[in-house]
Amino acid sequence: MRHLIFFLISFLSINAQAQDAKTIRTIYDLALTQSEAYENLRVLCKDIGHRLSGSEGADSAVVWGQRVLGKLELDTIYLQEITVPHWERGRKEKAYFYNEKGKNMLDVCALGGSISTGMNQFIKGDLLDVKSLDEVNNLPDSLVKGKIIFYNRPMDPKKISTFSAYGSCVDQRYSGAIEAAKKGAIAVIVRSMNVRQDDFPHTGSMAYEDGVDSIPAFAISTNGADYLSENVTKYGNLELNLKSFCKSYPDKISHNVIGEIKGSEFPDEYITVGGHLDSWDMGEGAHDDGAGVVQSIEVLHLLNLMNIKPKHSIRVVLFMNEENGNRGGKHYAERAAAKNEKHLMALESDRGGFSPRGFSVNGTEKQ
Template identity: 55%
Template sequence: MKRISLLLLLYITFGNSVLAQDKDAAQIKKIYDQALTQGKAYDWLNYLSNQIGGRLSGSVQAQQAVEYTKSQLDSLGLDRVWLQPVKVPKWVRGTPEFAYFETSPGLSTNVNICALGGSVATPLGGLKAGVVEVQGIEELEALGKEKIEGKIVFFNRPMDPTLISTFAAYSGCVDQRYSGAEEAAKYGAVGVIVRSMNLRIDNFPHTGSMGYGDTPVSKRIPAAAISTKGAELLSTTLKLNSETKFYFKQNCKQFNDVESFNVIGEIRGSEFPNEIMVIGGHLDSWDLGDGSHDDGAGCVQSMDVLRLLKTTGYKPKRTIRVVLFMNEENGLRGGNKYAEIAKGKNEKHVFALESDAGGFTPRGFSFDCSDENLKQVHSWKSLFEPYYIHLFEKGFSGADIRPLKDDGIVLAGLRPDSQRYFEHHHSENDTFEHVNKRELELGAASMASLVYLFDTYGVVTSPK
């Protein structure tokens, strides 16, 4: 009798599991079908990119993006849409930069550069000096003040092409962009030129944030990125003629902080409204292109997650909130402000998902979470396999959601194919025509599916 009861229990449990899997598979298929036939992300991105353009923090375009995305969230019939004020830095590029290197008086070659975000300007007439090429910050100490003083330091460490993860390659050399000017100034350098963070050899210089640490304003030196093609040419020329001089002129300026906003919309949970799940991207971008991949794509995908859940008839158990963060690129003020207010209100965030790696074909997700929650994610792998989503691993989630981190939250990042991302990242080449509609929609559907599963089954709470 006991054996029959046990078999019956196992049969019921197995049957319920199969039914749940079937229900989940059906809901996820509805999400993908809706995204690929009635998706809104591409249209929203078209407007952000082509009608508004680059959305540098503190700019008129950034404010236009705030107003546009709020209006679109209002149109979705969410339970609540609002703007969250946040003070952001305002840095302006000014007139286009100009640069050349000179091998002898009157014999010069123009190269493409752009000021790094946060850099000071050159003197009014530009800056011209000899060049010292290095592969990284650590070489500065070995060279010393004697060889660096009065020179322009040329940081020329490329992204490592042998790393399949292009984000790992980026991390391996981005320190020279962010801290190069601060460190070179300590040895008397008058300027810094940094090889663009780009695996491809082309003529697009890539900007990005940089900092001066506690360097006094009067001792800050101008910093610019040079295109990879320009970097190769300059490096070869220096090997042939070490007396080559470099000239560049840039007119950027830092202003006082200004008010901007995070854009937030939510569907209130039907069973656990005090448990909050966030999806988001950053609304600001650099100013050289129109910010389609970085991170217009992540913003419109996040917006479409809420629409996809609504249009497929799914009623969330938990409160699902989209947050379009302001000022990720040069300050992280939006992400920090959101977390500060959330903690001040004692809001309980159980899950956060960020899309900030471009609008390319989704491959999976990386998770900053407990082993128990990662095990739960792996139990869902078969649900994603029909959509070629296979990557579920521990790793970085996203810069804007990281301030929410605590022991009880699962942080996740959408991981699209990254091989082409750094051809566009922070450059004039980050434009709408480089985003594929279907790839963008697949990303939105993948995000919505993960949100659905975490909302349905909850976060695994570790025993204390």
């Protein structure tokens, strides 16, 4: 009898595996033939375009998200209201310095959330070329005061994981203005987070700190950073002129967009996938994070196509405001905790739409 049971279990298990393999193959086939992900991505990037929190584009993205989810067979679609920062870049920034060859224009942009250089005026200051926050912290105030701090530690091109190269440099961008202002600097300019040598300054998030002066913060292209660095080396004191037009406005109302298929057996247990709807204002947010958004929506679309009624609830969350505040993500987590929702898994897909190379999970001991 035990043998029979064992045999039956083995048989059922092999059978279940075969069934799973078939289902997975069907998912592949449908994704390769009937996916709406690329068309959704085209609309999000080309018809809506950039969509920084608080912008018209972000509002359109919320409406678009509802509409796209509305075309699927879901049990619920709803919005989670949040307030988001509203920052606008304004006109194109300018930066230049003089050397014996004359005026040298540089490719710069304001970092997201930066204050401007003031009512349509340049600020000027001698450049101080540094490689780290620590270097600034260890300098005497007298050396930093009145200067423009130039954070120029490059991303390490030898790191095959560019995320790791990014992670080991981005403190300059995020906290550079705070540490420089503590010592009396009047502005910061940060080498773009980019392993390529090119002329595009990369914006990104930065922070100010209560009790520390807010000073204007810029990114400079990698080519520009190298050129500036050469000139600092050659001429010693170099006066840089910077101008930006950006401005923070009062917070605005925005939303996470959520769609759900209710689980047939465990409706109160959630498997959540998502991406973030907002993007920076200088691109169209295809990789960051249009890809994550359309992939996540496609999960529900494929389940629909296969007519699968999952046992657990499947939820897609299109998060607002990942880029400059993560208020959508935080609010989602707070609401989930307040409602005591059990999440079997939650995945925000935000690493771009590149060739998948595998699957890995990491976390702390506690997690």
